[in-house]
Amino acid sequence: MAVAAPGEPKGVSGSVGSARATSVEVEGIRREFGSFVALDGVSLAIRPGEFLTLLGPSGCGKTTLLRILAGLDVADAGQVRIDGQDVGEMPAHRRPVNTVFQSYALFPHMTVRENVAFGLRMKKVPGEQVAQRVTRMLDLVQIATFADRKPAQLSGGQKQRVALARALINEPKVLLLDEPLGALDSKLRKELQVELLALQRRLGITFIFVTHDQEEALVMSDRIAVMRAGRIEQLGDAEEIYERPRTRFVSQFLGTCNLIEGKATRREGLAVLVDTPFGELRAEGYGAPALPTQGSPREALTLAIRPEKVRLVSAGAAGEEGENRVTVTVRELIYIGSETHYLLDAPGGAILTAYVMNARIGSQGFDLGQAATAVLPPAGLLVLDD
Amino acid sequence: MRKPSLPLWLWAAAIFVFLYAPIAVVIVYSFNSARHGGPWQGFTTDWYGKLFDSREKIDAAKNTLILGLSSTGIATVLGTLLGYGLSRYRFPGKKLFSRLMYIPVVIPDIVMAIAMLMFFSLIRDRFGLFELGMTTMIVAHVTFQIPFVAIVIRSRMIGIDPAIEEAARDLGATAAQTFRHVTLPMILPAVVAGAMLAFTLSLDDFVVSFFTTGPGAGTLPILIYSSVKRGITPDINALSTLIVLVSVIGTLAGLFFQRPRRSSGDS
Amino acid sequence: MAKDRGKREIEIRFGERLTPARQAVRSALTSGPGILWVTVFLLVPLLAVIAMGFLTRGSYGEIGLPLTFENYTRLAGFGAFGFDPLYPLVIARSLVLAAGTTLVCLLAGFPLAYFIVQLPPRGKQIALTLVVIPFWTNLLIRTYAWQILLGPQSLAAKAASALGLAEAGRPLYPSLGAVYLGMLAAYLPFLVLPLYSSFEKLDWSIAEAAMDLGADGSRVLRHAILPQVLPGMIAGMILVFIPAVGQFVIPDLLGGARTVLLGNAIQQQFGASRDWPFGAAIAFVGMAVVMLGLSFYARTAGSDSEEALL
Numbered sequence: 001m002a003v004a005a006p007g008e009p010k011g012v013s014g015s016v017g018s019a020r021a022t023s024v025e026v027e028g029i030r031r032e033f034g035s036f037v038a039l040d041g042v043s044l045a046i047r048p049g050e051f052l053t054l055l056g057p058s059g060c061g062k063t064t065l066l067r068i069l070a071g072l073d074v075a076d077a078g079q080v081r082i083d084g085q086d087v088g089e090m091p092a093h094r095r096p097v098n099t100v101f102q103s104y105a106l107f108p109h110m111t112v113r114e115n116v117a118f119g120l121r122m123k124k125v126p127g128e129q130v131a132q133r134v135t136r137m138l139d140l141v142q143i144a145t146f147a148d149r150k151p152a153q154l155s156g157g158q159k160q161r162v163a164l165a166r167a168l169i170n171e172p173k174v175l176l177l178d179e180p181l182g183a184l185d186s187k188l189r190k191e192l193q194v195e196l197l198a199l200q201r202r203l204g205i206t207f208i209f210v211t212h213d214q215e216e217a218l219v220m221s222d223r224i225a226v227m228r229a230g231r232i233e234q235l236g237d238a239e240e241i242y243e244r245p246r247t248r249f250v251s252q253f254l255g256t257c258n259l260i261e262g263k264a265t266r267r268e269g270l271a272v273l274v275d276t277p278f279g280e281l282r283a284e285g286y287g288a289p290a291l292p293t294q295g296s297p298r299e300a301l302t303l304a305i306r307p308e309k310v311r312l313v314s315a316g317a318a319g320e321e322g323e324n325r326v327t328v329t330v331r332e333l334i335y336i337g338s339e340t341h342y343l344l345d346a347p348g349g350a351i352l353t354a355y356v357m358n359a360r361i362g363s364q365g366f367d368l369g370q371a372a373t374a375v376l377p378p379a380g381l382l383v384l385d386d
Numbered sequence: 387m388r389k390p391s392l393p394l395w396l397w398a399a400a401i402f403v404f405l406y407a408p409i410a411v412v413i414v415y416s417f418n419s420a421r422h423g424g425p426w427q428g429f430t431t432d433w434y435g436k437l438f439d440s441r442e443k444i445d446a447a448k449n450t451l452i453l454g455l456s457s458t459g460i461a462t463v464l465g466t467l468l469g470y471g472l473s474r475y476r477f478p479g480k481k482l483f484s485r486l487m488y489i490p491v492v493i494p495d496i497v498m499a500i501a502m503l504m505f506f507s508l509i510r511d512r513f514g515l516f517e518l519g520m521t522t523m524i525v526a527h528v529t530f531q532i533p534f535v536a537i538v539i540r541s542r543m544i545g546i547d548p549a550i551e552e553a554a555r556d557l558g559a560t561a562a563q564t565f566r567h568v569t570l571p572m573i574l575p576a577v578v579a580g581a582m583l584a585f586t587l588s589l590d591d592f593v594v595s596f597f598t599t600g601p602g603a604g605t606l607p608i609l610i611y612s613s614v615k616r617g618i619t620p621d622i623n624a625l626s627t628l629i630v631l632v633s634v635i636g637t638l639a640g641l642f643f644q645r646p647r648r649s650s651g652d653s
Numbered sequence: 654m655a656k657d658r659g660k661r662e663i664e665i666r667f668g669e670r671l672t673p674a675r676q677a678v679r680s681a682l683t684s685g686p687g688i689l690w691v692t693v694f695l696l697v698p699l700l701a702v703i704a705m706g707f708l709t710r711g712s713y714g715e716i717g718l719p720l721t722f723e724n725y726t727r728l729a730g731f732g733a734f735g736f737d738p739l740y741p742l743v744i745a746r747s748l749v750l751a752a753g754t755t756l757v758c759l760l761a762g763f764p765l766a767y768f769i770v771q772l773p774p775r776g777k778q779i780a781l782t783l784v785v786i787p788f789w790t791n792l793l794i795r796t797y798a799w800q801i802l803l804g805p806q807s808l809a810a811k812a813a814s815a816l817g818l819a820e821a822g823r824p825l826y827p828s829l830g831a832v833y834l835g836m837l838a839a840y841l842p843f844l845v846l847p848l849y850s851s852f853e854k855l856d857w858s859i860a861e862a863a864m865d866l867g868a869d870g871s872r873v874l875r876h877a878i879l880p881q882v883l884p885g886m887i888a889g890m891i892l893v894f895i896p897a898v899g900q901f902v903i904p905d906l907l908g909g910a911r912t913v914l915l916g917n918a919i920q921q922q923f924g925a926s927r928d929w930p931f932g933a934a935i936a937f938v939g940m941a942v943v944m945l946g947l948s949f950y951a952r953t954a955g956s957d958s959e960e961a962l963l
Contacts, residue, residue, distance in 0.1 A: 105549035119557035390771040398768040408798030464687040471683025494899020505698035555668030590791040626794040637789040
C-alpha cells in the first residue's frame with residue numbers, strides 16, 4: 001500500500017491508496033435544537049484518504065456534524081453520502097464509520113483487549129481471527145503492555161490509544177475523531193498529534209478530525225474547514241487558510257491578524273488604493289484583484305495583514321516607491337526568544353501588531369516608546385470578504 | 387473546614403445513643419434469663435435455642451423468607467425494566483407517571499394497606515381470586531418495592547456516560563447486543579443494590595403484611611406484633627435481634643453496592 | 654432548501670434510531686409492566702378508597718349504595734346524634750402530632766447535620782451509615798423496644814420518678830410523650846439525610862464573609878446558612894410530616910387506647926368496627942394530606958430527594 005506524501009491530494013478516483021480510500025459528501029445538512037440552529041445548510045465534499053479537520057469555537061456545529069456522519073444524530077434536512085451512497089437511513093451500527101470519542105467512552109467493565117475486540121465480536125468474527133487482529137492492533141498503537149488492564153487503571157494518553165485501536169480494528173472507511181486530544185497535557189498532545197498523523201498516512205483511511213485548537217489543525221490536516229455558527233466559513237489547506245483568510249473570523253481564529261478599516265478610492269491595475277487612518281495604502285494581496293468593477297470599487301473595506309509580514313524599520317530610513325509606510329511608536333514589546341512581538345501605536349489611535357524574527361546576531365530591535373516605521377508590503381495586504 | 391465543637395460532639399453522641407438505644411436494649415434483653423420480660427436476672431442464650439423449637443416461629447420465618455424472596459425477585463425484574471425504560475424512552479404521560487411512582491414511597495403504609503385490602507376483597511367478591519394469604523402479600527409487597535428499585539436503577543442509568551452506549555453502537559452492536567454486553571454489566575451493581583433494598587423493605591414490613599395476610603401466612607413481624615401485644619418476652623427479643631442482624635447486614639451490603647463509583651464509565 | 658419535517662420524528666438516542674412507534678413499543682416493554690402493576694394494585698385501589706368513602710354501611714355490615722356524605726360529615730364532627738368532636742379531634746391530633754414530630758426532628762436533627770458536615774470524609778461516611786442503619790431496621794422492633802426502655806423498672810422511669818415527673822413503679826408508656834419519643838426515633842433519619850445533603854452543598858464562603866463583616870453566630874446562621882439549607886430542610890420536613898400523619902404502629906404500641914390517631918382510627922374501622930366506608934373516608938383524609946404535601950414539595954423543591962435518601 002503506497003503512502004501518500006503530506007498534503008498531496010489523494011484524488012477522487014483511483015490514485016494513491018484509493019482502493020481503501022472513501023469519499024464522503026454532505027449536502028445541505030441542517031440541524032436545529034429547538035430554536036438553536038446548530039447546522040445551517042452545510043455542504044462539504046471530503047476527498048478519499050484525506051485528513052480533514054473541522055475547526056471552530058464551541059457551539060459552531062462541528063461536533064454535531066460529526067455525530068450526524070456517525071449516525072449518532074439525524075439531520076433535519078440534507079443528505080450524507082459515503083462512496084456515493086446515501087446513508088441517511090442507515091443506523092450507526094451498520095455504517096462503515098467509527099468514532100473516537102472525546103471522553104474515550106471505553107467500556108469500564110472490560111479489559112483493554114476486550115474493548116478492542118468488541119467491534120469484531122459484535123460482527124461475529126471467528127475467535128482466532130479476532131485474537132490475531134487484536135494483537136496486531138495492540139502492537140500498532142503500542143498498548144500491548146497493558147492489554148489486560150481495565151480502563152480505570154489507565155492514563156489519559158493510554159485510554160486515548162485504546163479508543164483509537166478499538167475504532168480502527170474494524171477497518172472503517174472513515175474514522176471520526178471528536179477532539180480526541182483535548183484532555184491531554186500539551187507535551188502528550190504534540191506526541192500523539194504526530195503519531196495520529198503517521199498512522200493516518202500509513203493506513204490511508206479518511207480521517208475527519210474535530211478540534212478547536214488551531215495549531216493542532218494546522219499541524220495535522222490536509223484540509224481545514226473553519227466553522228462558525230453552523231456554517232463553514234472557509235475550506236482549504238493549511239497554507240490557504242492561514243495566508244489567505246477570507247473573513248475577519250477566519251483571520252482571527254488562526255493566528256492573529258491586523259485588521260484595518262478603510263474606503264477604497266481607486267484601482268491601479270491589480271491593486272486597489274484604500275484610504276485608511278494610516279493614510280492611503282496600496283493593497284495587492286488576495287481579494288484585491290477580485291473587487292468589483294474597475295470604475296466603482298467597493299466602498300468600505302477591511303484590510304488584513306499578518307503580523308509577521310509587517311516589517312519594522314527605523315524612523316528615518318529611506319523607503320521604496322509604492323510601499324505602505326506607517327509612522328508608529330512602540331507601545332509594548334514582548335520578547336519570545338526567537339521573535340519579538342511589538343504592539344505599535346499607529347495614527348488614528350489604532351494598534352498594529354508586528355512579529356519580528358530576531359534573525360540578526362547581536363542586539364537588535366526597538367525599545368519601548370521608540371519611534372519607528374512599519375512597512376506593510378502591498379502583497380501582504382489582503383482584502384477580506386466582510 | 388473547621389472541626390465540630392464540643393457541644394456538637396456531645397449532641398451528636400446523645401442522638402446516636404438515642405437512635406441505637408432501642409436496638410441495643412432488644413439485643414441485651416435477648417440474653418436476659420428472666421422469664422416474662424422482667425428486669426435483668428442473668429445471662430443466657432437459651433432463648434435463641436428455643437426459637438428453633440417453636441413451630442410457630444419457624445413457620446413465620448419460612449413465610450417471611452418466601453415472601454421476601456418472591457417479592458424481591460418479581461420487583462427487581464419489573465423495577466429494573468421500569469428504571470431502564472424511564473431513563474431511556476419517551477412516552478405520553480411519562481411525567482405524570484413518574485410523579486405517581488413516588489406515591490408508594492411517601493404514602494402512610496396503613497393507607498396503602500387498607501387500599502389493597504379493599505381491592506382484594508372487591509376482586510374476591512367478583513372473581514373469586516385473591517384469597518387473602520401469601521399471594522396477596524407478595525402482590526402487596528411487590529407494589530411498594532417496584533418504585534424503590536426503579537429509582538435506584540434510573541439513578542444509575544442517568545449517571546452512565548451516554549457516549550459509552552453510543553460507542554457500542556458505533557462499533558457495530560445492535561440494541562440487544564448493547565444491552566447485553568455493555569449496559570447490563572454496568573448497571574448490575576445497581577440491580578443488586580435495588581434487590582437488597584427491596585428485600586429489606588419486605589423483611590421490615592409490618593402494616594401492609596398485617597392487612598393483606600391470611601391464615602397460615604403469618605410473617606415474623608406479624609408474629610412479633612401479636613406477641614408484643616400480649617407482653618414482651620425474651621424469646622421475642624431473641625427473634626428480633628436476629629432480624630435486626632439480617633437488616634444491618636443487608637443495609638451494609640446494599641450501601642456497599644451503591645458506593646460512589648470510580649471515574650471511568652460515568653459522566 | 655425546504656425543511657423535511659417528517660425526519661424530525663425520528664430521534665437518535667444513545668445511538669439508537671427510534672421512530673415514535675419504536676419508542677412506544679420499547680416503553681411498553683420496559684416501563685409498561687411496572688407502571689401497570691403499580692397502577693392496578695395501588696392507584697386503582699386508592700381510587701376505590703375514595704369511592705368507598707361515599708358508600709354506606711348497612712346494618713349487617715354489607716357495603717353498598719346509597720351514595721352519601723355521611724362518612725365525611727361524621728369526620729367533621731356532625732354525627733347522627735349531633736356534634737361529636739371525636740373525629741375532628743383525631744384528625745387535629747394527628748396533624749398536631751405530625752407537626753410536633755417534624756419540629757422535634759428538626760431541632761434534634763439540624764445540629765446533627767451540621768455536625769456531620771464538619772467531619773472528615775471518612776468520618777462523614779461512618780456517621781451517615783450510622784444514621785441510616787436504624788432507618789432500615791424494622792420499625793416494629795424499634796418501637797416495641799421503647800416499651801422496654803420506658804418500662805416500670807427502666808432507667809428512664811426511675812429517673813422520671815426521681816425528678817417527680819411520674820409515679821414510681823409505673824411505666825412511662827402509654828403516653829403522648831412516649832409516642833413523641835418513638836416518632837422522633839423513627840423519623841429522625843428522614844429529616845437528617847436530605848438536610849445533610851443540603852449542608853454538603855453549602856457554600857461556606859458566604860458564612861465566612863458574614864463573619865468577616867462582623868456578624869455574630871446567630872446572624873450568620875440566619876442569613877448565611879439557613880437560606881442555603883432551606884431546600885433540604887423543607888424536603889426533610891415533608892418527608893417526616895406526610896408519613897407521620899398516618900403513623901399507626903407507634904401510637905398503637907406507645908400511646909395505647911387513649912391516644913387515637915388517624916392511623917389507629919383507620920385500623921379500627923378495618924378491624925374491629927368493620928365500617929369500611931367510614932375507614933375509607935378517614936384514609937382519604939390521610940391521602941389528601943399526602944397529596945397536598947407532595948404538591949407543596951414539588952413546587953418548592955426541584956430534584957427528588959427520595960433519590961438522595963436512597
